[in-house]
Amino acid sequence: MSVTDVARTRRFESVALPHLSAAYTLARWICRNDADAADVVQEAVMRALQYFDGYRGGDARAWLLQIVRNSAHTWLARNRVAGQVPLHECELDAVDASAPHGAATAPSADPMRAVAAQIEGEALRRAIAQLPLEQREVLILREFQDLSYRHIAEIIGAPIGTVMSRLSRARDKLGVLVRSGRRPTQ
Numbered sequence: 001m002s003v004t005d006v007a008r009t010r011r012f013e014s015v016a017l018p019h020l021s022a023a024y025t026l027a028r029w030i031c032r033n034d035a036d037a038a039d040v041v042q043e044a045v046m047r048a049l050q051y052f053d054g055y056r057g058g059d060a061r062a063w064l065l066q067i068v069r070n071s072a073h074t075w076l077a078r079n080r081v082a083g084q085v086p087l088h089e090c091e092l093d094a095v096d097a098s099a100p101h102g103a104a105t106a107p108s109a110d111p112m113r114a115v116a117a118q119i120e121g122e123a124l125r126r127a128i129a130q131l132p133l134e135q136r137e138v139l140i141l142r143e144f145q146d147l148s149y150r151h152i153a154e155i156i157g158a159p160i161g162t163v164m165s166r167l168s169r170a171r172d173k174l175g176v177l178v179r180s181g182r183r184p185t186q
Helices: 003-031 034-051 060-079 111-130 134-146 151-157 162-179
Strands: none
Touching: 003 034, 003 060, 034 060, 060 111, 060 151, 111 134, 111 162, 134 151, 134 162, 151 162
């Protein structure tokens, strides 16, 4: 490996690796499966490294998340029949939707509050999982990854107005699902 290759690899690591958690979170919500998300992130990182010379700076997290999103959609098209994404209760437990950015939830001094928070978090995860993919991904990018509308628009390749309308619809539907306490269909 040449000195140039080593420098390129180190630069890539400093740009991309800090955002692997965010990449996995997005892939997990798109794919709804831990193993599939891991495959998608691995593929996305390989693509990112392969085309790293085209990276011109800017928001590295948004850049990597765009590659993850594209990889996830490609993976879904290749490996799943459209609209048929399995949803298993045990898979929902793997991602804590109530803790944005992958943060751990702090234990509560009051056990009843802790149980209530756990139940609410579970209901939220289930409701998010029921959203259509287009709404779910903009919700995750905005609320969990805290990306701007502009960055989300770049990632999904749509106008900002589309991002705003999808996000509004996602929030509205999420509110209805959470208030109704509807369980996911099997």
